[in-house]
Amino acid sequence: AQSVTQLGSHVSVSEGALVLLRCNYSSSVPPYLFWYVQYPNQGLQLLLKYTSAATLVKGINGFEAEFKKSETSFHLTKPSAHMSDAAEYFCAVIYNNNDMRFGAGTRLTVKP
Amino acid sequence: DVKVTQSSRYLVKRTGEKVFLECVQDMDHENMFWYRQDPGLGLRLIYFSYDVKMKEKGDIPEGYSVSREKKERFSLILESASTNQTSMYLCASSPPGLTYEQYFGPGTRLTVT
Numbered sequence: 296a297q298s299v300t301q302l303g304s305h306v307s308v309s310e311g312a313l314v315l316l317r318c319n320y321s322s323s324v325p326p327y328l329f330w331y332v333q334y335p336n337q338g339l340q341l342l343l344k345y346t347s348a349a350t351l352v353k354g355i356n357g358f359e360a361e362f363k364k365s366e367t368s369f370h371l372t373k374p375s376a377h378m379s380d381a382a383e384y385f386c387a388v389i390y391n392n393n394d395m396r397f398g399a400g401t402r403l404t405v406k407p
Numbered sequence: 408d409v410k411v412t413q414s415s416r417y418l419v420k421r422t423g424e425k426v427f428l429e430c431v432q433d434m435d436h437e438n439m440f441w442y443r444q445d446p447g448l449g450l451r452l453i454y455f456s457y458d459v460k461m462k463e464k465g466d467i468p469e470g471y472s473v474s475r476e477k478k479e480r481f482s483l484i485l486e487s488a489s490t491n492q493t494s495m496y497l498c499a500s501s502p503p504g505l506t507y508e509q510y511f512g513p514g515t516r517l518t519v520t
Binding site for chain 1: 416440442449450452
């Protein structure tokens with residue numbers, strides 16, 4: 296079955312350090328890819344999306360992600376973590392129907 | 408500004424009760440979705456709808472039903488609530504098409520005792 300995998304259910308970084316959250320998808324056909332963020336007791340908010348226009352996608356709050364077809368990856372990065380980035384992050388994909396599939400999520404902790 | 412609202416943020420029900428979760432969107436979106444979110448499992452699709460009076464089962468429809476009588480409103484119904492349905496329920500909507508993201512409501516945290 297087509298799916299999306301997020302490596303690492305918890306990631307902890309120091310404030311100011313690089314943030315790297317990993318996402319891999321399984322498909323021979325490049326999908327459409329999304330990253331969402333969820334702050335405590337809130338719904339999901341879109342960070343960025345890849346729709347085949349450009350492989351490096353910039354999103355809100357300084358986040359960006361690069362689509363790498365050869366690695367079937369869409370990792371999320373931010374050069375310098377801020378305390379306000381602490382949240383849960385979800386990678387999601389849409390394949391050839393309207394069905395969006397979510398990864399299990401990665402909880403990001405930012406230490407002062 | 409796009410908006411998806413859910414009728415309750417927190418809900419406590421007893422086993423066997425019939426539970427209604429309401430979702431309303433003001434963006435005139437064709438697609439609407441109900442997910443449940445559990446730790447370590449991400450979001451799992453319960454039901455979705457592409458149009459009024461239309462519904463499709465997702466991955467975990469057992470124990471749930473839905474209703475979409477108007478375009479802007481999508482209701483999730485637990486016919487007889489059970490403790491294993493204690494979860495966070497998220498509603499979302501989107502326009503049709505593969506490149507469109509889903510817009511999410513704030514969620515309803517349901518506890519069944």
